Structure formats: C-alpha cells, structure tokens
Amino acid sequence: MTAFARFDQQETWGQICWELRSVNHRYLDICIRLPDDCRRLEIKIREHIQQYLKRGKVDCTLYFQMNQNENVKLHINKTLAQQLCEATEEINKITGSSDLPNALDILRWPGVLETETVDVNTISETIIMVFQKALEQLIGHREREGAQLAGFIEQRCVAILDQVREISNELPMILQAQRERLETRLTELVEVNSERLEQEMIVLAQKMDIAEELDRIKTHIVEIRKILSENKVVGRRLDFLVQELHREANTLGAKSNHINTSHHAIELKVLIEQMREQTQNIE
Template sequence: MICSMTAFARADRPLEGYGLVWEIKAVNHRYLEVSPRLPDALRSLENAVRERCRKRLARGKVEITLRYQQDESDAALELNEPLVKQLSDISRRVGDLVQHSGQVNPMEILRHPGVLSTRQLDVALLQRESLTLLDEALQSLIDTRSREGEQLGKLIEERLDGIIVQVEIVKAAIPRIKEAQRERLRSRIQDVIDSPDPDRLEQELVLLAQKMDVDEELDRLLTHVTEVRRILKKGGHIGRRLDFLMQELNREANTLGSKSVDSETTAAAVELKVLIEQMREQIQNIE
C-alpha cells in the first residue's frame, strides 16, 4: 500500500452534554512532525497523542486539533440546596440578633460562592473518549492517504512507461547515428588530409565510438525503472527510497544528454528529464 503524506480527516462524537471533535491536517515533510493543539483541560493527553501518531504514521507534518464544546441544552445551573438552607437559617438568626424582621433576600444568597454551579467536567471520561475518537480520526486519515497514494502510484507508473519509450527510441537510433558520425568524420579528415593516415583515422573513430557509447546508461535507466516498479508493488514507507532512485535516474539522463551528438538523442534526454522531474514531484508527497 502506497500512502500520500497529504490528507485531512475529521471525527466527532457527542458525549454526555459535550461534543468532541478531532481535526487532522497532514502535509509532506522530510520526517514526522506532530503538532497537537489541545484544550487546557485535556493538555495531559499530548504525549499519548504523539505516541499514537508515531505508531501509525511515518512521515509528514501533522497538525492535530481537539475541541470540545458543552451542549447549551445541558448547561443548566445546579443549586446547592443544603448550602442555601444553611445560609437562610444563618441570615434569620442574624436578623433576630439585630432585631431586624425583614425577610431573607434570595439574591444575596445566590451571590454567595458555591450556591450556584455548573456541571463538573468528567476529565477522566473525556480523556478516554478523546483517545478512542482519535484512533478513528487517524484511521480516516490513513484511509485518505492510501487512496491518494494509489493515484500517485498510477501517475508514477505512467511516467515509467514514458521512460521505457524514450530508451527504446535511443536504442533504435544509435546504429544509424553512429554510422552517420563515422561518415562525417571520414569526410572531414578527407578534406583536411589528402592521404589520411588509416591508424589515426581508426583512433578518431574509436574515440567517437566511446563518446557515443550510451548502452551502459540505457541499461541503468531500465534497471532503475524495474527497481522503482518493484518498490511501488511492495508498498509501505517508500518515499525516501524512491527519492533516491529519482536522483539516480536523473544522473543517467544527464550523462545521456552530455554524450548526445544527435538532435534525436538530445530530445530523448530532455524528455527523460521531464518525466523524472514529474515523478520526483509526485514522490515528494509519498510517505
């Protein structure tokens, strides 16, 4: 399975008056870099979040955000009735002591700390549910990465087919190009020397043949193409290995271009570099 490093995932869940939402955004990166953004009440989950990401992701810059929001319909205030009764009794007793017959003011009691409170946050429950939901979000992210990786693999395969076509073009052209160069060299020497030295002529032809010998470069191009396809079929965390092979392919294409003595082979070398660069851009997103 080939995975892209670029993806987005979201997972949410209602939980006893609260709503939990994870959002994960991942882009390509040389290594794995996880940046959690957590609410203060759940800040202690940061190490667990990083560990879960390390177990399931190999590369990429990952921004992962957790939000929780209380359901307004479940946010009613709770009254501390025992404390209210106690405060009311004390207020009456104080009124009797100062000979004040007025009734107890409810608003004064409500202002007392602890009389009104909201539902207490069950941190332990939120932590457990948050990590369970995180696993779902990570799986969604991996599924998206896998689908995008499959498309990247197809694009790379198309470029590999293009490289094979260019190699075959060069192979077919080499005999004709060599013969044309030999004839041009003979003609040039004949124009300069009335009686050309056969030995010197042969030396010049050998040097020209060596310069034009690109069989090794073509063979290595085909070998690298075979290796790229093998790695694509194997799958897994292959981005770095493919990136290295792109460097090797590019080196052979450059050598082929430097040895070119014909417009057809020059055009093939340029096309090879274009195909390799297109693959390299796609591989930058592969995990």
Template structure:
C-alpha cells in the first residue's frame, strides 16, 4: 500500500517587535510580568527582576532563551506582597539589640534628638513576615512568564503577517518593473541601429559590416538578460522563503543585497530614460523591503 507524505505545514513569520503583560497570583502575593521586544541582530535579554525574586533569574533567562529567537527583549518582573497574608510582626531579639545600642548612645550624647520609631521599623530584620512558599512562588513565576511569552509570540506573529503582506506587495512591484524592461530592449537596439547607421554614413560613408559590428557591441553592452534572470531567481527564492515561514530575517536580508546588486547593474547598463527609471524604481522597492526585513526574526 502506497503511503502519501503530507508536505510540512508552513510556520508563521514572526516580527521581532511585540509587547505582553500578565499577572500571576500565588498565596502571599501577585507577580506582574512585562515583556517588550524590538529588533536586534541576535537575542539580547535585559531582565529586571524584583530583589525578592532574584534567586529565580537564571530560570527566567533559561525559559526566555528556549522560547525566543532574535530580538532585544526586556523582561520586567515585580512582586506585590499580599498584606492580608503577610501578618507583620516585630523581631524581639533585633528590637532588644537596637534598644540597648540606643541606650548606650544616649549616655554619650544626652542632647541628641529622640529616635524616630518609623525609621527603626525600616531597619533590616526589625519586622518579620510569615515565610512565603518558595516553591509555589517559583511555579507561579514560571507559569506567568510562560503565558507572557505565549502572548508576546502571538503579538509578533500578528505583526509578522502584516510585514509579510507588505513584502509580497513590494515583490509584486518588482515583478511589474522587470516586465517593463525586457520588451524595451529590441526597440532600443533598433533605435540605436537607425541612429548609428545615419551618423556613420554621413560622417565616413561606413560600410554595412562596420555598422553591424557597432550594433553587436552596443547590444552586448546593454544586454541585461542575466541580470533579469537573476532577479527572477531571487523573486522565486523569496516567495519560497515567505511561504515556508519560520526564521528568515537573515536569509531575506542577503537576498535584498543580491537584488540591489542586480538593480545597480541594470542602471549602469541603461541607455534610455525608461530603463533608468525602472532601475531607480527597483532600488526603491528593494530598499522598502530591506527596511521591513530588519524587523523580521
């Protein structure tokens, strides 16, 4: 029995720009997680995490690196403690040590102002809270971060679809410009033949063989078949990459360099205003695509 293999489904095209924000609650507090991403040559992480969560920073970075490809990503994670659960209490041992120290200082500095108790409460270790379940907090953090990453990827995918449509529109513009050039070449050669024949015969009574040689050389100089063929090949490859989806930014950027090279060569071989205009329009379209591609993962 013959087995039919299904072609692999195309992957979504992702922009490197996106934003996501989530909240994750656990017994003892609330985690506020924000992710912001912009374009970058590689993955650069900037993790700004609450001091009380610093022990989980390595796990946060590992999760981000496993889910994201390219881009400059800023991750902010803040902790809001639940006052209803905290049950703030004094640390008797610490308070006793502070009282003894203040009493000793008062003997040496009797004219000193009284101590502000609010400032005493701010000293490290004076107040105690019920210990937070570290495992529950860690699980809540990773779940919330995973959800934020999902939302960021979804946002980047939506932006990627918009960029894809822009590229397809510009690519169609390139096709249209190429279709303008090729029919012009025979007419340009014919015009040059008539002009050259008239001038040479008037100036030096040149023979037909001399005229034909000049025309052949001219035709070779303005021949852009290779450039047009390579441009068409690049268009086919770009179509293939866009259809396949996935990570493609660097591939497309390379294609833009190659397409721009062909457009420049087309301009350098131009002998008529029509082909010069086509070359300029091609370079404009290619530059517009290149700008958009800078933001594709």
C-alpha cells in the first residue's frame, strides 16, 4: 500500500496540484490538507477516497496557486482601516503616546488590503476532477505493488509446503527411531514386554501426531492462494489466515520431540512471519 501520486493542472485563473501519499496501515486513515478557502471540500474528498480505498494511511495535500495578473485591482477595507485608527487613538490616550500608525503599517494588517480572488464554488468541480486523476495514479501504483507482494507471498506458500512435505516424509523414520530408543531403554530396565512396548508406542505416537496440524497448514495455503486470485479486498482475510498458520506452526513445534521436526517448525515460523509482514501491505 506504499505509493505516491502527483497531478497538477493549469487553468486560466491559476494552477491546481494534488499530492497523494499512501503507507501501510491496518485500517483506512485519511489526512487531508487544504487551503482555508477550500475546507468545505474536505468531506467530499474523504468520501471519494473511501469509495476506492479500504486500508492504508493516506495523506492528501492540495497546492493552490493563483495567477499573478498585473491588472488585478486592489481593494482597501475602509471599515477595518478606520477601526485600526480609532483603536490606535484609544491606546494613545491610555499610554499618553502621540504615535500614529503610518499608511504602510495599516496596509500590512491582515484583511485591510484585499485582492480579487476566484470563488471556490466555481472551481470546486475542477479541484475534484484533478483529485480523481491523482487518485487513479495512486491506485495504479498500489495495484502494481500488490501484484509484486502477491508473488512474494506465493513464493512463501511454496516454501511452506516444501517444509510440510519434508516433515511428512521424515515422520515414519522419526517414529521408528523413537521406537528403537524406547525399546533400548526398556531392555536396560526390565525384560521387554511386547504388549507394554506397543502401548508405550501408541502413547508416544499420539503425542507426536502432527498430521492434523500439517493438514490444516496445507488447507490454509490453498485458501490463501484462492484469496490472492480474487479481484477484491483481501487484506484482512489474509491477516486471519496467517495468524492461523502461525498457530499451527506453534502447535507443531510444541509436539515435536525430534530435532529435525523442531528445525522444520522454526523454518515454518520464519516463513509465516515474512508472509505476515507482507499481508499487512495488501488491501
């Protein structure tokens, strides 16, 4: 969801420029910066973003520059200028001063000197139109990044299934090694009782039975691939499945009593964590 877009447009009365930035976030967090005269457009712009984006922290900034026209007329707010003069006289009476503000001091006061401006109502449609073009650029960047992330996640899916396959292939060998180890220990203590040995092996096999966890991991991978193929919002669903994958890997590691299985469980956790970091970037 990391992306940047900039789109500007020149009009007869000035220039509009929109800059949009998007970074990773679990939810949709919108920050809009507008000139004071354009504040009334914030709600409409926010609603516009919500139609297209569902996740990410999105910063939107509007740069608004009026053309410098030599024929622009300056207007003096005579009422405000008169009030400033009267206020100065009142202050002088209190302080006993006789200083009066000069003309430049009064002209520098905010609001005394006014220039002709463009009515925002007449250009609001243009502002929204330019924003839409910038938003399309941002969405395009996010979609390209999303495609790359989907490829990254697919690579991790393949690696996870490879680990599951290796565990499944090694499991009979591990059980046989455990049987031989248990038989040796029992031989050292007492005469081997085949019935007792089988009972112990059944208990051991039950404790080491990780087939259910391996099946669930494979099922989650199938669902992740299915979600990635859908053309809609998938980020939160992927978050949930990755959490489930992590839970199965933890259970597998807890059940393991062989070094090979423990190594595979650790590798699974590394791959799942890499996947988790990237699913947070997908809308």
